[in-house]
Amino acid sequence: MNGGFHIVVCGSIVPDPLQTLAPIEGPTGPALKNELMLPAVLDPWAGHALYEAANLAKNVPDSKVWLVSLGPKAKLQQLMMSIAQKVSFELVVLDGPAGGFTDPCEVAAALAGGINGIAGLDRSRLLLFGGCSSASRDAGVTMQMVAEQLGIGDQFLGVDELTIQADGSMKLLERIEGGQYQVSTCTGAPAMLAWATGNLPEPPNNPQIGMMNMRTVMPALQKAQPAPVGAAGVSYLGVELPKQRRETRIVKDLSVDEVAREIVEWLKG
Amino acid sequence: MEKILFIAHTQSDGTLPNVAREALSAAVDLSKKLPGSSFVAGIIGQEANQAADSIASCGAAGFLSVTGAEFAVSRYATDAAAVEALVRQTGATLVVAPTTSRFSRALPGVVQRVQGRIETHISGMDIVEGSLQIQRWYYRQRMVATLTRAQRPWFLVIDGGVFPAWQGEPGSANAENVAVQLAADTLRTQVIGVQAPSTNTQTIRPEAEVLFVAGAGWTKKQADGQLHLKDAEELILGFLKNCNASLGSSKSLVDQSVEGEAVLPFMSHLNQVGQTGSTPRHPKGLATCCHGEEPHAVGWRFINERRAINTDANCGWAQGKADVLYVADAFQVMAKVNELLAQ
Numbered sequence: 001m002n003g004g005f006h007i008v009v010c011g012s013i014v015p016d017p018l019q020t021l022a023p024i025e026g027p028t029g030p031a032l033k034n035e036l037m038l039p040a041v042l043d044p045w046a047g048h049a050l051y052e053a054a055n056l057a058k059n060v061p062d063s064k065v066w067l068v069s070l071g072p073k074a075k076l077q078q079l080m081m082s083i084a085q086k087v088s089f090e091l092v093v094l095d096g097p098a099g100g101f102t103d104p105c106e107v108a109a110a111l112a113g114g115i116n117g118i119a120g121l122d123r124s125r126l127l128l129f130g131g132c133s134s135a136s137r138d139a140g141v142t143m144q145m146v147a148e149q150l151g152i153g154d155q156f157l158g159v160d161e162l163t164i165q166a167d168g169s170m171k172l173l174e175r176i177e178g179g180q181y182q183v184s185t186c187t188g189a190p191a192m193l194a195w196a197t198g199n200l201p202e203p204p205n206n207p208q209i210g211m212m213n214m215r216t217v218m219p220a221l222q223k224a225q226p227a228p229v230g231a232a233g234v235s236y237l238g239v240e241l242p243k244q245r246r247e248t249r250i251v252k253d254l255s256v257d258e259v260a261r262e263i264v265e266w267l268k269g
Numbered sequence: 270m271e272k273i274l275f276i277a278h279t280q281s282d283g284t285l286p287n288v289a290r291e292a293l294s295a296a297v298d299l300s301k302k303l304p305g306s307s308f309v310a311g312i313i314g315q316e317a318n319q320a321a322d323s324i325a326s327c328g329a330a331g332f333l334s335v336t337g338a339e340f341a342v343s344r345y346a347t348d349a350a351a352v353e354a355l356v357r358q359t360g361a362t363l364v365v366a367p368t369t370s371r372f373s374r375a376l377p378g379v380v381q382r383v384q385g386r387i388e389t390h391i392s393g394m395d396i397v398e399g400s401l402q403i404q405r406w407y408y409r410q411r412m413v414a415t416l417t418r419a420q421r422p423w424f425l426v427i428d429g430g431v432f433p434a435w436q437g438e439p440g441s442a443n444a445e446n447v448a449v450q451l452a453a454d455t456l457r458t459q460v461i462g463v464q465a466p467s468t469n470t471q472t473i474r475p476e477a478e479v480l481f482v483a484g485a486g487w488t489k490k491q492a493d494g495q496l497h498l499k500d501a502e503e504l505i506l507g508f509l510k511n512c513n514a515s516l517g518s519s520k521s522l523v524d525q526s527v528e529g530e531a532v533l534p535f536m537s538h539l540n541q542v543g544q545t546g547s548t549p550r551h552p553k554g555l556a557t558c559c560h561g562e563e564p565h566a567v568g569w570r571f572i573n574e575r576r577a578i579n580t581d582a583n584c585g586w587a588q589g590k591a592d593v594l595y596v597a598d599a600f601q602v603m604a605k606v607n608e609l610l611a612q
Binding site for chain 2: 014015017021023030032044045100101103104105108135136137138139140141142143144145147148149153154155156157158160171173174175176177178179180181182183184185186187196197201233234235236237238239240241242245246247248249250251252254256257259260261262263264266267
């Protein structure tokens, strides 16, 4: 591989996790009540992928980061006010729904199309990044489908650590069962890494990075391609909130010994 | 008429993981409820006879396998090639698989190759008027949907703990081996091995009866104005040992390690439950020093019996999420609990 990595991060918006969500029946299927009014954040695991991408690009000369986002243009513009101040990237916007009830196959096709349209992208240097799962659909399948459409045969899911070794190969830690990691090596790009939390904190806002990013963010928003993804072939028969609300017994007046005894009896029961 | 293919991979000892037997129950159930359907099982691994023989009496009309040293490890390129071969060989319309890290990585790419569709994290299935309906959660376990699909092949990836593990007599499956041609660049990825997280204590036990959730309160100043991290460590690890429990954590607690604050050394992001963590299934859960409400409660969606210890009676846990909230000092209570458990 000549030069650094070309890192494409797929990531979009999800409702702020502190918001109360309620399903409604929309014109094209299930949706969230007041979906366009809900405060949105960058999908958490995609956010980790973006921060890891920026860190990698900083440490490997001649690397570049693109953020490919599928979502309503206006909501993405709001998101960019904060995200664009954190790390450097070039934005690619696909103007379409970001809700959880779309089909991952259609989403993957739109994302792959967007990536294929990136001018100057060197596939031999491509690292495709994204979250291991979204906080909306939570299927954990989209990144693999995008990678497959891009012809990437080395894929990693639930990545927490990537190390570029002296010979240029990659060493990866992937989450597996039982709180353990699978350790793998890969000869190099191209590869797909669907990130879990990684090891980096959320970068602080940097107005200088924000101003630099905004030179490309606004034009990217203006020339956003429509991406009318849906869920063809799926019939939603019902979407509901879990009804279970527990009658919580609040125990205030027991001594420490009595509380401990009650807990142990419950554990052993 | 549906052609059902159940797929599983072996573990390093050649057996099937428990979650595969649970998915097998789902496949067997489907085959019984879908009139005229056919049912075949496929096993992937270095060697598949032991695993296939162990489920020989499950009712499958045939057994297929993809075997060899390349298929011993969990790797996208080889796993995807193996599953693709099984799906194409059988012409399956419904592919039932367990949720494992290995299949979670490989199956979506296979779906793309065979132009199918996939549903993951399935938490329920039913046949209504001859039509397959599945249930899965959206928005990180906040709402549950029932849906059906027209497209085939339809991959159904079943979460653990949803169906009972299939039980039956072993026999002779006579699995037919399916040859897979691997491309030259298939082995660019090499699996080195497995390692525990940097915390050198095994704290995540998916099969445990109890999930113990620790919140950020353990690392805050206590009534005497001091931090008691060493005490917290001993109490939590002591409980995990005495109760053989699994350890979960709030996001705020594990985030402290990357934010440079005082931390519990055995805690990592792998322990995190909730919005950006896991949603484990355990019969019982005990939360301590947690103050999260909805995002954190999401991590407890599949915990049956829940109790919490907290100094705040108005904690979010009390709002209909825990069965019992003990308003008490978790340090004192857990010390006594450990003492009683050790007797």
